Amino acid sequence: MRHRIATLAFAYGIVLPITAWGQASPQAEALFRDxxxxxxxxxxxxxxxxxxxxERAEHNVATxxxxxxxxxxxxxxxxxxxxxxxADSQTRADPSKAVLNTTAKxxxxxxxxxxxxxxxxxxxxxxxPELVVTRDGAPVDQAEWNRSIPxxxxxxxxxxxxxxxxxxxxxxxxxxxxDKQSVEVPRFKALPEIINxxxxxxxxxxxxxxxxxxxxxxxxxxxxxxxxxxxxxVALGVGIGFGIKASSLHNDAVATCPPAACSPAxxxxxxxxxxxxxxxxxxxxxxYGVAGAAIAAGAVLWFLGKPESPTAVAxxxxxxxxxxxxxxxxx
Numbered sequence: 150m151r152h153r154i155a156t157l158a159f160a161y162g163i164v165l166p167i168t169a170w171g172q173a174s175p176q177a178e179a180l181f182r183d184x185x186x187x188x189x190x191x192x193x194x195x196x197x198x199x200x201x202x203x204e205r206a207e208h209n210v211a212t213x214x215x216x217x218x219x220x221x222x223x224x225x226x227x228x229x230x231x232x233x234x235x236a237d238s239q240t241r242a243d244p245s246k247a248v249l250n251t252t253a254k255x256x257x258x259x260x261x262x263x264x265x266x267x268x269x270x271x272x273x274x275x276x277x278p279e280l281v282v283t284r285d286g287a288p289v290d291q292a293e294w295n296r297s298i299p300x301x302x303x304x305x306x307x308x309x310x311x312x313x314x315x316x317x318x319x320x321x322x323x324x325x326x327x328d329k330q331s332v333e334v335p336r337f338k339a340l341p342e343i344i345n346x347x348x349x350x351x352x353x354x355x356x357x358x359x360x361x362x363x364x365x366x367x368x369x370x371x372x373x374x375x376x377x378x379x380x381x382x383v384a385l386g387v388g389i390g391f392g393i394k395a396s397s398l399h400n401d402a403v404a405t406c407p408p409a410a411c412s413p414a415x416x417x418x419x420x421x422x423x424x425x426x427x428x429x430x431x432x433x434x435x436x437y438g439v440a441g442a443a444i445a446a447g448a449v450l451w452f453l454g455k456p457e458s459p460t461a462v463a464x465x466x467x468x469x470x471x472x473x474x475x476x477x478x479x480x
Contacts, residue, residue, distance in 0.1 A: 177207035184215060193223040210239050210249060217256065224325040226263045227299040233257035265323045266297040268331040269307060275334045280311045282334060297329070307332045314339055364456040374450030381443025388436020391429045398426035 184199035200216035203209075217232030236253035240246035269282060271294040282289045285305055302325030308318035314337040321330050399422075406419035 378447030385440030392433035
């Protein structure tokens with residue numbers, strides 16, 4: 150801690166008694182010294198982070214003043230101003246820290262003309278229930294709405310959200326020094342209402358238990374029936390063909406040997422044609438018989454092959470006055 154006091158005396162050009170204010174923790178002291186070294190090397194962002202870590206490890210006004218000095222050198226004037234005011238408040242009541250108090254007060258006063266300001270305007274029509282306005286992700290207290298607040302230069306994201314409404318955001322950029330900007334929060338658009346369907350009653354839910362799949366109408370017997378019937382149709386076609394051929398041969402035989410005048414040679418030719426006609430007629434009759442039998446057998450097999458109603462049981466939960474399981478089936 151003696152090192153910290155001596156460093157402050159050197160940095161701010163003030164004379165302080167070299168008296169310890171208490172034993173510093175090793176982590177806080179190491180981070181504090183690291184911050185001083187980084188500041189000397191011109192690595193301001195890293196130095197400020199080291200001072201912040203030291204202050205988190207152990208609060209000390211010397212660390213607050215060093216962090217304020219770092220922020221000012223890094224052109225973060227609003228942050229530096231707030232830290233100097235913090236040091237002023239923490240040393241005001243202690244006579245032994247009067248010099249530090251004066252230094253903090255003077256440094257804060259000197260920074261005021263350099264500050265940049267941002268105003269977040271929230272008009273009455275935008276103040277919907279549960280509205281949250283944020284700046285760079287951090288909530289902005291309602292006391293800061295419609296007020297000009299000191300802020301570091303750079304880009305800042307201003308956003309707003311509320312339940313049941315569309316969110317909104319915008320980005321505003323301020324110069325590091327003596328800039329003034331304002332942002333107005335718009336009227337928020339309400340999201341469309343989602344209408345929830347009323348729950349179905351218990352009876353309806355219990356009736357909707359999963360059902361077993363319907364059996365295919367084309368059973369094995371019906372597939373055989375289709376094949377047999379198709380064979381019958383083919384036999385019918387063959388029978389019709391032979392019947393037409395037999396009729397044609399019979400007509401030719403009559404024309405070859407008319408009853409009034411028929412030579413022996415013509416009689417033999419007519420007899421030959423007539424024999425062939427009778428033979429084809431026999432084949433036609435066989436085809437008709439096979440076709441009839443096959444089609445009849447196919448019809449019988451089709452009806453016998455009707456799919457059976459499967460015996461199925463489904464178990465489903467039943468909710469309501471009597472809670473339990475509902476057993477349903479098809480037999």
